[in-house]
Amino acid sequence: MEEVIATRNLTKKYKDVCAVEDLNLSVNSGEIFGFLGPNGAGKTTTIRVLTTLTKPTSGSIWISGFDVEKEPAKVKELIGVVQQHLTFDLDLSLSENMELHARLHHIPSNERKQRICELLEFVGLTNQSEKMVDELSGGMKKAAMIARALIHKPKVLFLDEPTVGLDVQVRRKMWDLIRSLSRNGTTIFLTTHYIEEAEALCQRVGIVHQGHLIALGAPSELRQKVGMVTVEILVDGSFTRYEHFADRETANRYVQRLSSDHKTIIIRDSNLEDVFVELTGKKVGET
Amino acid sequence: MMDTLRDIYAVVWVDLRFLSRNLGKTMALTLVAPILYLLAFGYGLGRGANIEGFSYLQFIVPGILALTAMTTAFNTSGLKLHVDRLFFKCFDETLMSPVSAFSIIVGKALIGVLRGLLSSAALLLACLVFSPLPAVSWLFPLSLVVTCFTFSFLGVIVALLAKTHQDMTLFMSLVVLPMAFLSGTFFSLSQVPTALRIILNLSPLTHACLCLRASALGQPFPWISFLILIAFGAVFFSLCFVALNRTNK
Numbered sequence: 001m002e003e004v005i006a007t008r009n010l011t012k013k014y015k016d017v018c019a020v021e022d023l024n025l026s027v028n029s030g031e032i033f034g035f036l037g038p039n040g041a042g043k044t045t046t047i048r049v050l051t052t053l054t055k056p057t058s059g060s061i062w063i064s065g066f067d068v069e070k071e072p073a074k075v076k077e078l079i080g081v082v083q084q085h086l087t088f089d090l091d092l093s094l095s096e097n098m099e100l101h102a103r104l105h106h107i108p109s110n111e112r113k114q115r116i117c118e119l120l121e122f123v124g125l126t127n128q129s130e131k132m133v134d135e136l137s138g139g140m141k142k143a144a145m146i147a148r149a150l151i152h153k154p155k156v157l158f159l160d161e162p163t164v165g166l167d168v169q170v171r172r173k174m175w176d177l178i179r180s181l182s183r184n185g186t187t188i189f190l191t192t193h194y195i196e197e198a199e200a201l202c203q204r205v206g207i208v209h210q211g212h213l214i215a216l217g218a219p220s221e222l223r224q225k226v227g228m229v230t231v232e233i234l235v236d237g238s239f240t241r242y243e244h245f246a247d248r249e250t251a252n253r254y255v256q257r258l259s260s261d262h263k264t265i266i267i268r269d270s271n272l273e274d275v276f277v278e279l280t281g282k283k284v285g286e287t
Numbered sequence: 288m289m290d291t292l293r294d295i296y297a298v299v300w301v302d303l304r305f306l307s308r309n310l311g312k313t314m315a316l317t318l319v320a321p322i323l324y325l326l327a328f329g330y331g332l333g334r335g336a337n338i339e340g341f342s343y344l345q346f347i348v349p350g351i352l353a354l355t356a357m358t359t360a361f362n363t364s365g366l367k368l369h370v371d372r373l374f375f376k377c378f379d380e381t382l383m384s385p386v387s388a389f390s391i392i393v394g395k396a397l398i399g400v401l402r403g404l405l406s407s408a409a410l411l412l413a414c415l416v417f418s419p420l421p422a423v424s425w426l427f428p429l430s431l432v433v434t435c436f437t438f439s440f441l442g443v444i445v446a447l448l449a450k451t452h453q454d455m456t457l458f459m460s461l462v463v464l465p466m467a468f469l470s471g472t473f474f475s476l477s478q479v480p481t482a483l484r485i486i487l488n489l490s491p492l493t494h495a496c497l498c499l500r501a502s503a504l505g506q507p508f509p510w511i512s513f514l515i516l517i518a519f520g521a522v523f524f525s526l527c528f529v530a531l532n533r534t535n536k
Contacts, residue, residue, distance in 0.1 A: 051383055055535050076385040089377040091305050097377075103297035104384035148380075 002029040002064075004156055004187045005050065010059035012045050019045040021211045023059070027156075027189055027204075032182050034202030035191040036272060042211040043191035044084060047160045050189070051081045064155060077105070080154030082145045084161040084191075088133040094120070095129040098148050105152035119147040123177065139170035146177060150186075157181060159190040163197060175200055195273045205272065209280045223270045226278045230271075231255060234264035242277070244270055294386040298394025302367060306402065317406040321355045322413060328473055330417075338475050341504055344418040349499040350472035352407050352414070353434060357492050359406040360435040361463060364399030365442025369455050372446060372534070382534065392443060392527040399439030400432070407431055422505030426513075430498035433516050437491055440523035447530035471496045491519040 005027035048054040123143040227244030245251040470492035494512035
């Protein structure tokens with residue numbers, strides 16, 4: 001399988017703060033790769049470095065075999081980026097913003113209009129094309145950013161927290177959109193601090209904490225490391241203890257041995273949050 | 288070559304779009320201050336006065352044109368880029384596109400040049416009604432274009448380096464505003480002490496004023512000032528690359 005994103009000992013420091021340290025990653029063609037971690041873990045910095053917006057302090061990055069530092073123009077032709085914050089020109093309408101992007105990415109004039117129409121239809125925004133961007137809802141703006149990022153048919157799409165701030169229904173629509181992009185062959189690198197998002201979408205996940213990659217693998221592989229089944233025990237009604245087991249049978253035996261003082265006990269499948277807590281001692285939302 | 292022109296047009300396209308939509312408003316905004324200067328200084332304060340053998344009104348018209356070209360070019364290229372970079376953050380999209388640094392800088396500066404020329408032309412027409420310039424030569428539009436490019440590049444540098452909106456306004460208050468009033472726009476450099484004259488010669492607007500005044504009033508053209516103005520433009524253009532390179536630190 002073709003390696004689309006590769007990093008070797010990638011490090012980014014801001015004065016004395018190390019935002020990313022010795023990151024070694026490899027993402028394959030067609031994969032949805034999730035970069036999971038709390039706010040401030042180094043996810044956005046990693047995306048900025050991978051997409052040429054920020055220079056690394058040391059280390060190397062290749063996108064489809066092109067060195068990001070030596071051949072940035074080639075890399076820019078291959079990638080699409082949806083940043084966490086809005087990056088629209090608010091003095092322009094949605095279709096004008098799309099046209100600007102098409103012009104910057106050398107889409108021939110005879111193809112521009114058609115491509116814009118197709119993409120706005122793909123994200124369900126055909127009727128909004130002449131509106132000023134500020135008139136769109138939060139979900140529409142995010143969908144529009146994805147449509148814009150696809151205008152030059154990128155091989156790799158970077159999505160930085162694509163569903164942050166969106167309500168549940170819009171988030172699920174966004175997930176469907178991301179899955180359909182993956183089915184069409186686009187490699188997707190997404191950052192998120194939503195556990196369920198990483199589990200629902202990603203074939204592989206890298207867990208990042210304080211600039212370090214602390215775990216890497218398929219969600220099920222990572223869960224296996226702590227145990228596939230988790231028992232939550234509410235102790236004295238004040239705090240919850242978590243115990244992890246290889247399977248449900250072992251977990252059940254453990255629960256039966258517990259004293260009857262424990263009234264609230266939940267047996268459930270483990271998730272990536274359990275993996276994160278086990279590895280860092282913190283919850284994903286905590287910094 | 289054609290690819291570079293296409294990329295420059297792509298960068299300037301967005302600003303042209305904005306300009307065409309707000310042409311009346313932007314022109315009105317640009318012309319208020321210079322017309323006030325013209326009325327206050329030319330008709331009010333300096334009425335009946337003569338400088339270097341010309342009426343004061345004739346003397347200050349090229350200065351006010353230089354001032355207008357400078358402020359319009361600087362503000363247009365600088366403020367829009369500043370807003371795009373720090374507030375809309377849409378400049379990131381330009382940075383992530385396969386457009387070269389050269390095309391980005393020239394494209395971002397061009398809108399300042401265009402608006403500087405438009406405002407200067409409109410002001411020139413208004414001025415001619417009050418006080419015809421005696422001997423406008425072909426060096427006048429040439430000097431105007433170089434002035435606009437020079438200050439557009441300066442606007443791009445400041446917009447790329449400013450970390451906050453305050454940085455931008457600070458530069459305008461501490462550098463652009465004093466330059467506008469002290470660079471021989473409203474007075475002749477021969478009237479000031481030698482030490483001050485030397486300091487004022489460090490301002491690019493001083494040389495723009497000298498070139499525009501000479502080419503509008505039929506005086507011998509100050510080629511050295513013209514070359515100095517071009518040199519300022521070339522230095523500012525080079526510094527744009529340094530500033531652009533710093534944005535991805």
